[in-house]
Amino acid sequence: MAGHGGWSDYRARRLREAATAHPEYEQAGLDLRLGDMVRERRLELGLTQAVVAESAGISQPALSRIEGGGGVPTLAMLDRIARAMHTTFTITVGEQTAA
Template sequence: MTGHSRWKTLRTASLREEAAEHPEYIQAGLDLQLGDMIRSRRIELGLTQAEVARRANISQPALSRIEGGGGVPTLAMLDRLARAMETTFTITVARNAAA
C-alpha cells in the first residue's frame, strides 16, 4: 500500500501545481485578496457590514460576498465602499508577468 499512498501524494501535488497556474484560480486568489483587504479595513475602523453597506448603498449580503471573494465590485462600487469607510483605495493595474 505504500505505492498507492505515494501516488496519491504525487497526484495531489500535481493538481495543486496545475491549479496554481490556471487563470481562473489566479483570479479567484486575487478576488479573495481584495475581499480580505476590504474586510480588514472595515474591522480596523470598527464598522459592521450592515453599517458599511448602508453607507455605500448596497445590500449587506452583497458586501459579504465581496469580502468573501465571491463577488467582484465595480470601480464605482469600490468608490462607494471607500467613501462609506472614509478611506482611499489605491488600485494598481499591472501586466501579469506570465502574459
C-alpha cells in the first residue's frame, strides 16, 4: 500500500482542510469530531462496522462515511447507531458555564 496513509493521516489531512480560513469548513470539523466519537466508541466496544450497521439498519458504507466525517446522521439514525452499540450519545447545544 505504498503511497496510502492510514486513518491518522486521513484525519490529519481532513482537519487541516477544515482549519482553513473558510467559514464553511467549520462544519466539516464538527462532522469529523462526530465521526471520531462514533468510531472511537465502536472500537472501544470491539465491534465491527458491519455488525453495528446491520444492527442499526444502515449500510456499512453509510456508517463508514459517518465515521469519516463525510456523512452526517439524522438524530434518529444516531440514536439507532447508539442502540446498536448498547450505548448513548449525549448532545450538548451551546456551552455551560459554572454559576
